[in-house]
Amino acid sequence: MTEVSVAKEDVAATGELVVLKGVNKHFGALHVLQDIDLTIARGEVVVVIGPSGSGKSTLCRTINRLETIDSGAIAIDGKPLPDEGKALARLRADVGMVFQSFNLFAHKTVLENVMLGQIKVRKADKKKAEEKARALLDRVGVATQADKYPAQLSGGQQQRVAIARALAMDPKVMLFDEPTSALDPEMINEVLEVMQQLARDGMTMIVVTHEMGFARSAANRVVFMADGRIVEEAAPDQFFSNPRSDRAKDFLSKIL
Numbered sequence: 001m002t003e004v005s006v007a008k009e010d011v012a013a014t015g016e017l018v019v020l021k022g023v024n025k026h027f028g029a030l031h032v033l034q035d036i037d038l039t040i041a042r043g044e045v046v047v048v049i050g051p052s053g054s055g056k057s058t059l060c061r062t063i064n065r066l067e068t069i070d071s072g073a074i075a076i077d078g079k080p081l082p083d084e085g086k087a088l089a090r091l092r093a094d095v096g097m098v099f100q101s102f103n104l105f106a107h108k109t110v111l112e113n114v115m116l117g118q119i120k121v122r123k124a125d126k127k128k129a130e131e132k133a134r135a136l137l138d139r140v141g142v143a144t145q146a147d148k149y150p151a152q153l154s155g156g157q158q159q160r161v162a163i164a165r166a167l168a169m170d171p172k173v174m175l176f177d178e179p180t181s182a183l184d185p186e187m188i189n190e191v192l193e194v195m196q197q198l199a200r201d202g203m204t205m206i207v208v209t210h211e212m213g214f215a216r217s218a219a220n221r222v223v224f225m226a227d228g229r230i231v232e233e234a235a236p237d238q239f240f241s242n243p244r245s246d247r248a249k250d251f252l253s254k255i256l
């Protein structure tokens, strides 16, 4: 216990936006995250790649505390992750998350989807929330769909609404877990373009994706995971042209 609380103070003191230090996580006998050290600076875009089952989704889920960790520490913007209560709700709002499946509220309109968190978590008034929602829907190119229900939209449009909904909370960092994997091929680019723009606007982003074009053009850094470990980290050019580890070489030979 003492070790964990010391580490908590350490990670909180670095001043970096996202810090994971010595993070371990098990699912029963499976050691799904092993000694993860990862620091993400403000405005940095980090692409996480690696084989299926390597722990990428679990890593994302620990960062907004959808999963607990067994040891180590995580801090967002200088604060250790809270365990529960209002502080946890605020943390979740600070860490926007976009999943493979769009996870919109099916019985709310597109506009309501983007307004809801602002009102409930950020305590915005309705008029302000609506103004902001409309501006964000415009920014992701779906302003004309505001009064429809999610099921009436294409997958690409739904995912852009999901991004707008996350942005409505003014997150400090955005996590994307394979945001285009469930999309028909012709819709992938419209979502990646929104993400590219977000990156250019300076959003701090952690993106799990197999879209290597996105990684090359938008990422400051590629983090390669295998078997619950960060095996390699490098600038995209360096990683793709000259991976150091055999695991990364093997992985790239299969996907490129």
Ligand code: ADP
Pocket (backbone or CB within 6 Å): 027, 030, 032, 050, 051, 052, 053, 054, 055, 056, 057, 058, 059
């Ligand atoms: P990735 O996103 O890289 O494909 P995941 O983080 O989803 O990997 O999963 C890593 C490993 O943990 C996999 O073997 C997966 O089956 C296992 N796993 C993920 N979530 C759970 C869970 N809630 N309970 C048990 N095992 C899990």
Ligand code: MG
Pocket (backbone or CB within 6 Å): 056, 057, 058, 177, 178
């Ligand atoms: Mg995954």
